[in-house]
Amino acid sequence: MTARPTASFSTLRPTVWTKLVLFTTVIVVFTCSVQGWFFITEQATVVTNGLIDNGTYLARHLAAGNRYSILVGDSTRIREQIDALLTIPHVAYVVVRGSDGRLLGAAGTGDWRRLFIDERAADLLLSVSTPSPSSGEPTVKPVLLKQGVPRFVESAPSLLGRIPGLVLNPLGVEVGYFNIALPVLSLSAAYDDDPALSLTLKETPDVLAQKSSPSKIRLGTIQIGLSDEHALAVLRLLVFQVLMLTGLTIVLGTVGVFYVARRITTPIKSLTAAASRLEAKDFSVRATPASSDEIGDLTRTFNNMVHSIEQHERDLRELNQNLEARVHERTVELEQANHRLEELNHLKTSLVSSASHELRTPITAIAVHLSNLLDGVGGTITPRQGETLQRIQENTERLRRMVDDLLDLSRLQGRRAPFSPTAVRIDRVIQDTIFAFLQDRTQKQLSLHVDISQSLDSVWGDGDRLRQVFANLIHNAIKFSPSGGNISVTAEGSGIGVTVCVADSGCGIPTEEMGRIFLPFYRCTNGARARGAGLGLSIVKELVDLHGGTVRVESAIGKGSRFFVDLPTTAQA
Known part of the structure; x- marks a missing residue:
């Protein structure tokens, strides 16, 4: 069950309403601000370009109307035209020069008026690049008036960069100027630049006249300085309007967000x-349900869920009324059945142990009498009688081994088998066990491969019991391997124990039977013809468990089986 949040955490945790309001408000503010900024940026560009275009038009108009005056150096006429231009609000100064650079007229307004008291001060504007006489296009250069001295710059102060000053301190914003220099060309050159006049005059072209016409001649230069103060005022008004509209949009959007958020979160x-x-x-x-939308559907679904839970809770209470009594009854029945099984198991173990013990005495007596008869103690026997007695002796010995296995298994299962653990050299145990089966291996002409590491650690166990483990495994390998087959016994250390592998080339064990081969009296279907009671592997497992180890098997049909015994090198708790 998850822990419920504490009161302090619940107080500090942002709610869905808070997240929705904050997120949506940020989006509204950001969107309106970006749109307003882009609009102001576009308008600032439009205002700047319009100012330059207007100044270019004024310069062209002045050049067209005073071409003759400039040519003859009529300073009086030129000053009258300059005074007329200075009445336009955004014109800061006008300078007219002849073809030889001689000053024909110069005047200004505002701060520029003081500069042009002496018209020779217009020479300060000569640092601007002189327009090319081959083209009638003007040259535009930004200029700043610093402490009464004009200074040309690469770029004029950006209108956008002066927007904060327009809003916070309109009187302290620096005014920028554009110097527009236009060459005054000869009349024919002027006609060439005017498409309408050029078309009219060239309807009947004179080839000789064209060839002999002189190049464009520069009669003089006109410089007009344009102040962006008026553009700043227009832009300032525009900024205030955009800010008011943006703020109103943000306020209305925020109110709408609050309303929608409340409708959702309530x-x-x-x-x-x-x-x-x-x-x-x-x-x-x-x-x-407060609405018919998805939240209303969620509310109705919640009510249906509560109704179902209430019904299930009622059913559970009814079922639980008799559950404890039924559990108690079943518990008593299971305890009785378990007690009976324990008694039956104890009875079975006692019966097997008693029967095995009682059978050993007559079997031993039979074996002794058979041995005496075969030795001729009771008189001479015929060869036929000897063969019969030999078969009887072999079956008696097989019966004795079966009784011994039953007795060992009964003692092991009852934890009554003698067990004296010490440090045991596992390599010697394996060598002694292999030597004991030398005759059986030779009779079936089996090849034996032994690979035992000489640096094996001693294992903690009972030497006699370990010989019994490997004797059963090697006996099974010999029994199930065909004549001329292969048997291998390997042993290697693993750091925390020793692993012994006994492999044969027999018929193999079916996969579905591997989980049952260690059960008492179980015999694989592949090895049904082999003699035995099916107790050997059960005894092996009980003995290995007694040593705190494990036994496992790998097998494939027709390829033999490999049994692995893992034994610890130290005593197990």
């Missing part, structure tokens, strides 16, 4: 309160 709070009551096992709680 039903959710109602559902949360209902869920808290449901958590407190109040199954009578119901939430009232």
